[in-house]
Amino acid sequence: MTQIEVKVLRRTQEAEDIVSFELARADGAPLPAFSAGSHIDVHLPGGVARQYSLCNESSARHVYRIAVLRDPKSRGGSVVMHELREGHYLTISEPRNHFPLVHAVRTLLFAGGIGVTPLLAMAQRLAAVGADFELHYCTRSMAKAAFMREIAASPFAARTHFHFDDGAEEQKLQLAKLLAQVEPQTHLYVCGPSGFIQYVTDWAKGCGWPAGQIHVEHFAGAAQDTSGDREFQVKVASTGQLVTVPADKTVVKALADAGFEVLTSCEQGVCGTCITRVLEGECDHRDMYFTDEEKSKHDQFTPCCSRAKSPVLVLDL
Numbered sequence: 034m035t036q037i038e039v040k041v042l043r044r045t046q047e048a049e050d051i052v053s054f055e056l057a058r059a060d061g062a063p064l065p066a067f068s069a070g071s072h073i074d075v076h077l078p079g080g081v082a083r084q085y086s087l088c089n090e091s092s093a094r095h096v097y098r099i100a101v102l103r104d105p106k107s108r109g110g111s112v113v114m115h116e117l118r119e120g121h122y123l124t125i126s127e128p129r130n131h132f133p134l135v136h137a138v139r140t141l142l143f144a145g146g147i148g149v150t151p152l153l154a155m156a157q158r159l160a161a162v163g164a165d166f167e168l169h170y171c172t173r174s175m176a177k178a179a180f181m182r183e184i185a186a187s188p189f190a191a192r193t194h195f196h197f198d199d200g201a202e203e204q205k206l207q208l209a210k211l212l213a214q215v216e217p218q219t220h221l222y223v224c225g226p227s228g229f230i231q232y233v234t235d236w237a238k239g240c241g242w243p244a245g246q247i248h249v250e251h252f253a254g255a256a257q258d259t260s261g262d263r264e265f266q267v268k269v270a271s272t273g274q275l276v277t278v279p280a281d282k283t284v285v286k287a288l289a290d291a292g293f294e295v296l297t298s299c300e301q302g303v304c305g306t307c308i309t310r311v312l313e314g315e316c317d318h319r320d321m322y323f324t325d326e327e328k329s330k331h332d333q334f335t336p337c338c339s340r341a342k343s344p345v346l347v348l349d350l
């Protein structure tokens with residue numbers, strides 16, 4: 034994938050522990066176009082890549098804006114990002130969109146914490162085309178809510194509802210009310226921590242909303258219980274070579290040790306970069322990328338985190 038060298042034009046403290054960065058091409062040329070819901074890979078020192086949603090107006094051609102929550106408990110990417118200053122250079126990928134807006138009569142956007150970023154771009158887009166929508170933005174407290182001033186000054190201020198965990202009862206997110214009525218022309222978009230996504234999607238499904246009207250984007254892979262992991266084998270279809278995957282190694286790592294490179298990025302089942310076709314065998318899917326229906330086919334998986342339920346998986350490599 035094409036890599037682009039960008040410069041940090043502006044660094045803004047948006048809320049407690051949240052900083053936004055405006056990035057422009059180092060050579061001043063326009064950036065590739067993107068649609069609301071897109072993300073970019075940011076390549077950090079040490080060959081690590083992290084995905085960040087673009088949170089500016091998707092008609093912008095010279096600037097991408099991302100926002101990063103500093104999480105000292107994470108694998109270190111957010112801490113490195115927070116050290117970036119204006120004038121620093123970075124390498125990024127072209128935007129990709131796994132969370133696109135579909136045409137709907139009405140759209141409900143549910144943001145949990147830093148999950149607001151793709152939904153902010155969606156709100157900007159929906160407001161620009163005069164669509165009917167609401168943005169529900171949940172954070173622990175007002176201090177942790179990014180872009181509040183920007184939203185208050187935006188054309189969709191009246192369509193935005195803030196919900197603070199430490200706020201009064203009457204401002205809390207009322208899913209029972211919002212989702213009680215299944216509307217066939219309404220689509221739901223949910224982004225935030227896994228627990229938040231689970232909470233909103235469980236409510237929606239419980240109220241009878243069809244899966245096709247619920248769209249989610251995860252930021253990080255779900256925590257996995259790896260205590261029952263066991264050894265299995267993968268067979269490289271092109272050569273017939275069998276590669277053993279020990280209980281404490283990923284398929285990607287075991288393949289790399291055997292001389293087979295699989296391209297990765299997030300390494301936690303979120304981005305889809307490593308998707309590999311499976312010709313035989315039953316996968317133990319651990320990603321957040323595929324839908325349940327896609328997972329049930331067992332014809333592709335994410336070897337950065339997923340494993341096997343059968344003794345052997347035959348891979349289209």
Ligand code: FES
Nearest residue numbers: 298300305307337
């Ligand atoms: Fe991102 Fe595997 S590298 S899903």
